[in-house]
Amino acid sequence: MKLEFVSYDECKRADSNIRQLAQPTHEVALAAKGITITYSGARALRDVTLSIARNEITALIGPSGCGKTSFLSSLNRMTDLIPGCKVTGHVYHDGINIHEPKTDVQELRCHIGMIFQKPNPFPLSIRRNLEMPLKEHGLTNAAQRYERIEHALTEVGLWSEVKDRLDQPALALSGGQQQRLCIARALALEPSILLMDEPCSALDPISSAVVEDLIIRLREKYTVVVVTHNLGQAKRIADSVALFWFQDGCGYLVEHTPTDAIFNAAQNAITKAYISGARG
Amino acid sequence: MISSKSSFSFLWRNDKILGRVLWASACLSTALLILIAMFLVKESWPVLTSIGITRFITDAGWYPLEKLFGLAPMLGATVIVSTLAVLIAAPLGIASAIFCSFIAPRRIAQAYRSLIALLAGIPSVAYGLWGLTVLVPLIGQFQPPGASLLAASLILSLMILPTIALTTDAAISTVPKSYLQGATALGLTREATIIKVILPAARASIGAGILLAAARALGETMAVLMVAGNVVQFPTSLFDPMRTLTANMALEMAYATGDHRASLFVSGLMLTAIVMALATLAWRLSGGRVHG
Numbered sequence: 001m002k003l004e005f006v007s008y009d010e011c012k013r014a015d016s017n018i019r020q021l022a023q024p025t026h027e028v029a030l031a032a033k034g035i036t037i038t039y040s041g042a043r044a045l046r047d048v049t050l051s052i053a054r055n056e057i058t059a060l061i062g063p064s065g066c067g068k069t070s071f072l073s074s075l076n077r078m079t080d081l082i083p084g085c086k087v088t089g090h091v092y093h094d095g096i097n098i099h100e101p102k103t104d105v106q107e108l109r110c111h112i113g114m115i116f117q118k119p120n121p122f123p124l125s126i127r128r129n130l131e132m133p134l135k136e137h138g139l140t141n142a143a144q145r146y147e148r149i150e151h152a153l154t155e156v157g158l159w160s161e162v163k164d165r166l167d168q169p170a171l172a173l174s175g176g177q178q179q180r181l182c183i184a185r186a187l188a189l190e191p192s193i194l195l196m197d198e199p200c201s202a203l204d205p206i207s208s209a210v211v212e213d214l215i216i217r218l219r220e221k222y223t224v225v226v227v228t229h230n231l232g233q234a235k236r237i238a239d240s241v242a243l244f245w246f247q248d249g250c251g252y253l254v255e256h257t258p259t260d261a262i263f264n265a266a267q268n269a270i271t272k273a274y275i276s277g278a279r280g
Numbered sequence: 281m282i283s284s285k286s287s288f289s290f291l292w293r294n295d296k297i298l299g300r301v302l303w304a305s306a307c308l309s310t311a312l313l314i315l316i317a318m319f320l321v322k323e324s325w326p327v328l329t330s331i332g333i334t335r336f337i338t339d340a341g342w343y344p345l346e347k348l349f350g351l352a353p354m355l356g357a358t359v360i361v362s363t364l365a366v367l368i369a370a371p372l373g374i375a376s377a378i379f380c381s382f383i384a385p386r387r388i389a390q391a392y393r394s395l396i397a398l399l400a401g402i403p404s405v406a407y408g409l410w411g412l413t414v415l416v417p418l419i420g421q422f423q424p425p426g427a428s429l430l431a432a433s434l435i436l437s438l439m440i441l442p443t444i445a446l447t448t449d450a451a452i453s454t455v456p457k458s459y460l461q462g463a464t465a466l467g468l469t470r471e472a473t474i475i476k477v478i479l480p481a482a483r484a485s486i487g488a489g490i491l492l493a494a495a496r497a498l499g500e501t502m503a504v505l506m507v508a509g510n511v512v513q514f515p516t517s518l519f520d521p522m523r524t525l526t527a528n529m530a531l532e533m534a535y536a537t538g539d540h541r542a543s544l545f546v547s548g549l550m551l552t553a554i555v556m557a558l559a560t561l562a563w564r565l566s567g568g569r570v571h572g
Binding site: 076078081083105106107108109110113114116118120121122123124132133136137182185186189 | 386456458459460461462463464465466467468469472476477480481
């Protein structure tokens with residue numbers, strides 16, 4: 001499987017086009033329709049229909065075990081990795097149905113990157129962490145690879161911190177730096193969407209704030225879907241919030257509304273109780 | 281064996297006694313090891329002082345009754361046969377561990393693991409017998425006599441394959457699942473994930489397992505003795521018969537006396553030193569996790 005790589009300039013042009021388009025129209029980047037997830041026959045999430053707007057940050061909130069992470073994983077088919085996990089329903093991205101068996105998942109996951117709760121850089125050097133996936137996706141030109149690496153590290157604000165020690169082990173970085181490296185690693189593949197599963201929850205407050213600021217900056221170029229347990233964080237960074245809840249051991253989507261509305265004028269009883277801290 | 285709970289329960293009530301028992305057993309095993317090493321040194325001492333260590337390497341041949349003590353051909357044969365065995369067994373063992381961890385369905389993987397563990401339990405003389413009756417005649421058809429370096433390396437590789445397969449399998453299972461997740465999320469194929477992420481992450485422990493297997497190959501006696509032909513010479517082709525240090529000891533100890541006997545102990549001392557060095561290296565590679 002080979003990916004088409006386009007030049008930087010083309011990317012930048014495409015990006016600015018997208019930005020111009022995105023602001024007024026709220027173009028849909030990802031559309032999930034009737035997603036139901038079962039683990040070995042036991043339903044974990046039922047019938048979620050959710051549209052994710054391009055160049056916005058969508059936060060998925062709700063108590064533990066209500067299927068937020070499962071839903072997030074279904075958006076780039078990371079659910080394929082879990083034995084016994086079955087996803088029904090459709091997710092549309094750029095006119096393709098992600099859950100079609102013939103979808104090229106390797107290419108899909110370049111377009112829809114994922115960041116995990118615990119930073120997971122590989123036990124390689126900083127450079128190799130970014131370089132290896134690029135090589136595997138067919139970017140054979142070393143100069144182009146270097147350019148991509150520099151650009152991605154600059155985007156996450158890590159370039160000035162690591163440019164003199166690119167060949168040192170990535171695991172020697174601090175937790176916050178490791179998480180930014182993981183984000184850079186995903187960005188180097190030039191995705192349009194980033195899925196983040198509680199990206200700050202394993203970090204100390206200061207690193208967490210740095211990553212949070214980074215996520216806000218990413219909105220300019222990328223669509224971000226972020227699972228968070230931190231209501232304050234959702235309020236600070238998200239454009240819209242989707243609240244998940246569970247009933248009889250099975251998760252479902254309560255509502256998906258703009259952040260202002262959910263925090264200041266919640267209508268739904270569950271939402272009100274959760275936001276005010278009375279439940280969850 | 282613990283025969284009944286009550287008779288030993290005092291150990292848990294009284295930490296001091298448990299501590300002493302454990303100290304005593306630790307000292308006993310260490311003492312045994314030191315005693316064996318001292319015994320080897322003591323028995324080889326007369327010849328080491330009268331002839332000197334260098335002549336064991338420089339002497340023109342192994343004619344102990346004529347006072348020629350050249351161990352070099354046998355030392356060379358031992359190292360070559362072990363190296364070949366590792367070169368054959370390591371790729372197969374690693375491949376089998378990858379199959380077990382990533383390709384095979386869970387049930388087949390479990391059955392396969394038990395099979396490999398069983399393979400590790402077959403006595404070496406049984407491998408030797410099979411080699412003698414099947415492999416040696418087979419090689420002999422192409423290139424007589426059949427008993428050869430090739431036969432010995434193949435039998436040895438079969439014997440150390442389980443060690444490499446099992447240690448590699450264990451090494452792979454200690455690689456954090458988050459690496460697998462991370463690689464998958466970056467759109468890497470299964471092959472790239474295994475080769476570029478999982479194996480590099482496990483390489484220290486895999487290396488330690490291979491070194492342990494090499495140590496076992498160096499020390500293996502019976503099976504090699506049965507298929508190697510036992511001619512004292514430096515093997516120059518795969519089909520040459522050859523004799524290893526261990527086989528030499530087993531063959532000659534029964535009738536050796538005086539300097540001849542002592543020089544057999546010298547070969548024992550050499551082997552012990554090589555194996556210990558390999559085991560130490562393995563232990564350091566794995567950060568002290570592998571038990572030799």
